[in-house]
Amino acid sequence: MKRIADFAIPSLKIRKNTKNPAPANTSLEFMLDKAQTEQERDPRFLAKLQSALNAGGVHPTAILVVNTLLDLAKHPKYQEKLREEIRQKNVEVSGNWDQHAFDTLYKLDSALKESLRFNPATLTAYSRELLMDCELSSGLRLRKGQLICVPSCSKQKDENIFAEPDKYDALRSYNEDANMHRARPFKSLDEHAHRWGAGRSACPGRFMANIIVTVILVRLLDEYDFQLAPSRGRPDSTMTHEFIWLTLGARLMVKRRVKNSGIVYGTVAQI
Template identity: 30%
Template structure:
């Protein structure tokens, strides 16, 4: 069963899912950022992660399960432990890995089993409904996965365990990267010129007026300044210092156009952070231009999700992240809701990100002071 096909279904369905995503963003943001009209502190990373987890899982598993806090915690813990166990195993000699892997990955398996337990009843219920030729099918990732499994020739694909694990893997790929990007954007908005934030807020208000106050695809496409601020943040603070990684698979190795000889098995990639800060590509590259006033750093008006050799936080070519279109819509809805409904106190200095190897993480303990804007 191709994960690409399910991601393609997600991309095609995103316009119809925007009202659903917005509904969950609104409910969760009110809980995590509060409705208090007085100034109060919010931990950016934790709040953003929870909102994105809720909104994403509304699309992945439906409203009831996405609001099950225990299920969310299990999925988030697995998503945190999964890459950590991989990093630990890479530090161990290859011959010893089969011996220690069961111990190191045991917490991963425990959380995965709990996640399956939460999803299994709903998967079985939907499979029974599908068998009965029910026409009232939910429009979410779980249902698309079940439908794809029904079309498969492999009986194992229809196992609730396999379906749940496919959903869990998708959650991992979505929540982490979206949390990193959005946390950085919020911190950038808090430290940018307050005039830029006001411009973005006014753009959202104008878009709503011109769109009959409907949160849909048309409105999302009108948020050009917000999209520009997202792109600038991703350019300067992409979550990986290198990207577009490829391994040499030719047994004879590879010779680059400039004559460098790369042996079989060598891993190569692009220096993303260096390219994104190259003065020959971006004028005044180190300085962020959130609303794209100069136009120079927006690479000819390209959008947040447009990739090129000069801008590739999502990869490049046919292997570029296929889920970036869904993520872009979700992030724009989340950021638009926060900017529209909350004052964010200006921070004179931008809190520095954290480096973990070649990964650039937003500061997990950074806070912003916010207050609800009276309607």
């Protein structure tokens, strides 16, 4: 928090006192420009808010990349299948990767769905406070002020929703219903998967997280092979309250491939 504050506060103070500043090009500047109260215009408050955004966005995104690679290392047969899709796409777009190119990597998109199903970010979803007493169809009575949530983690292994739920299949969504998979990609909302929440409370950063993860994995899978460390197996996860994290010290063996597609993104990604 201190490092973010030291970086953010001086520039925010300058912008706050500048008439007709340049259009915002950072989240901090955008939040300051859209502030409606004096508290929301306070540089220190905005620095704290940026810290919260970082905690909720940067770490889960990085963990998703690593969890996907760990899953592919545990199930190496899928690495080449995803790699072949990436190679074909690179030829199709003549090396000019844009938003559409990343959005049409349907096998990789399926792998992201499956890895997040096996490694969700949290045990629960949709935490809400009851505004009035109510009674469920089961007869359970809930009182005003109580907190409720959905056990999203356990639902990811519900055999009524996922066939063979304990089996990892990177191409599950791709093979089960290709049309539905394309219509409802990884970045979309899903009432069964609980990837991003729902309705007005759905994660607004899901589009950014999706493209960041995809851009990273395209390069990594094209250039490297991945293998679990011998005698260690797939590293377990750890928990803090309801949040699930990658165990510190987890190891993954990486080897540069002799042949790759030589994918190089332009200085200005068309995203």
